[in-house]
Amino acid sequence: MSAVVGGLRRAVSRVVPSVQASSALPTLLLAPGELAPGIQASEFAARRASLAARMPLGSCALVPATAVAYMTGVIPYPYRQDADFLYLTGITQPGAVALITAGQGDMVLFVTDPDETRERWDGARCSAAAATDVFGAVAAYPMSELPRQLPRMLGSSSAVYYDAGRHASSELRALSTAELGVREGALRALRTLAHAARWRKSPGELALMARSSALAEAGLLRAMRQSGAPGVGEHHLAAGFERDCRWGGAARMAYPPVVASGADACTIHYSRNDKALAPGSALLFDGGCELHGYCSDVTRTWPVGGRFSPAQRDVYQVVHGVQQQLLEWCRPGATLRQLHEQSVRLLAEGVSDLGLLPGRSAGVIAQGAIRAFYPHSVGHWLGLDTHDVPGVAHDTPLQPGVTLTVEPGLYISDQERYGALAGIGVRIEDVVQINDSPGCSVLSRSVPTDADSIEEFIARGRGEGEPELP
Template sequence: MFAARRRRFLDAMEPGSVALLLGARLATRSNDTHFPFRQDSDFHYLTGFDHPNAAAVLRKDGGPAYTLFVEARDPDAETWTGYRPGVEGALADYGADEAFPHSELLGKLPGLLERSRRVHHVLGRDARVDAKLVELADLARMRSRAGIAAPEAIVDPRALLHEMRLYKDADELDVMRRAAEVTREAHEAAARMAREGVYEYELAAALDFTFRRRGGAGPAYESIVGGGANATVLHYVANDQPLRDGTLVLIDAGAEYAGYASDVTRCYPVGGRFTGAAREVYEVVLAAQEAALEVSRPGNTLDDVHEAALRTLVEGMVALGLLTGSADEAIQSGSYKTFYMHRTSHWLGLDVHDAGVYAIDGKPRPLEPGMVFTVEPGLYVPLREEKAPAHLRGIGVRIEDDVAVTDDGHENLTASIPKRVDDVEAWCRGA
């Protein structure tokens, strides 16, 4: 899988090109304590090497095509921090044509880049590497008079890489289906805990426990568990308040599985029953999401998906008394943004807000098979919004699924997580 990706990437580069890719480094929290390590997504995509302080050189023409620089085996260090593949593992387990200790990177760069015209590299990741590349580029200008080939341009590789990452292959989709299955189990565990007096962090703990118990790396992003009015805060992560009967708890949480993210939002009734205004708002958002899913197919764009959701949402806002005038007037004026202030979709993959441009030549790009994105309309009525009907204040609803474009429509990867009112209530009761 990774070798095939490297071949595709090399095929897309210009003749005489080389790519220098840097993996993620350990980030210090304090003294000798580090934040949890996660590999740079682009580096993982091409190498599958998920250990810190690594670099890869990919050459299109001449010499070994794939060189890895990794931390050398060190029994003392491994006593403290665990196994390192080392140079031997890079060759045996990760398909490198040659491998060296990471400490030799700067010294070997001139030889690795010598016959290359273009270096594909993201500047700003490592000052020492950047300085060496600039030095080599300066030398290239002087040596070019003698007819010696050397790097003459540094090009950002992300345009090529991110276009590749936008289209998921069959293996990636299988992993994302598994991430969705794990996420379903976690949401089910949390939904059944949604009772009066239970704290938001207890549901968050159930989510995290299930993600890991089922083989995930944990949450793909910080889980949002917002009860009552906390659901009107889009990225609420305090998760420290008790739940109250008669309200909803919004859970925006997804598992990371084998590097890939799931991203799902559901709203569960505390006590197991939707009531009054909360149900009215929920039904509006559900209808908006269904309208957006209906147009999620090849040839349409994410703008089409957003506009389908928006039209239904705004009509619902007018019917609920949140907006005056017609839906057309509200859309034209933007007055709806008081209650719906975000877009409906984003790409999904190795990152929760994944790689890939949304427009080509200034126009929204058409959806194509293999693209994966979210569909997540919402309606949020803050307590402070005095112009809103009093009975609607403090209600926030978002419903989100993960969608893969197919040849003739789409596959809803997270369809097994209930969202119709009767199904959600039964789920919360454990029925």
């Protein structure tokens, strides 16, 4: 492999005619040397070196960009890059494949062939010159050369780390493992290695995570104040949240926002967002955005009318108390699995105290009855994907630089036997960064979580005047 890479280094200048390197970068947002705001090209090289150090010598990793998906005909969906590819290269555009070798982490890039007609419609693409001069590849090839050159490179590798089922470029999908030149038995899963490398965030990544969370916070604060205005519906709040996030620089929502009033708050991934807000109901709002690749994910529950009913407050206080205890346990050495087990125990006690189930909390847990009220995990890793790095097990001890969500909830179905508690759904979710000391920082702390502060915030906002609908 090293001989191949050396030859490619010498051939770079004649592979593809140059396109301005800046066409592949959001130059207005970047300082010199950056590939993403606050993240230097040298950090991307260090990421590749970290991945390479996890691979045995003589092996390589094959990492494709996500293929373009189409709504219909030639109309594409907004493009979103594969998280592993973005993390390792910094390239946000489609039509590229990276080959990273063990040892130093040298990268060879296959990029889109120059095509003036296509660029007239879709804009300039990352050129071979940009691949080497900006993104740090030791060599670059046009994609049309991939079927000929890639087997030559992979054939000498003792192991090839490649997730063949991923949505790769059509050029790569068209080749079988044998046609790629991979030795029999040499194919390995990339996901575990890549996710282990991505799990702990750098200072630059944490800064982007904090900025992404701040945009979500601003959108939620506005939604809290707008929710009681006459004629406001779930869709108004969803639209306002997206507007605030995108105005602040977010490329997209991290996921379809959940704006669920009344009993629909008990539907975990409710996304119709099409009802008028009824006075006296509670509203569960779960929203997040994606800023320069990094996702936020924040949930709050509040009373539409500005005051919790006694039943709403009772359920809310249980969930809030549980979340506060869980945040105290977020520290290095703890595990996400332990946090979940604690959340189950504490919420089971709360369910028993509310009179929803007879018996002691241990019995509620043992019988599995708590799942009727709390069917999801207490949280998940967060980063370049909303449900980030699933290849990292939940029993992995937390380390400084890890980011996750902490989101206990209770969902009481709309059944008469639950009386005044029927149809109440409460979830409180924050973005948490694990530190050396103190144990954690809450990146979404500016949106109030305790019941009294929520009511005070809404009342203060209402006093400043109701928002006008367009």
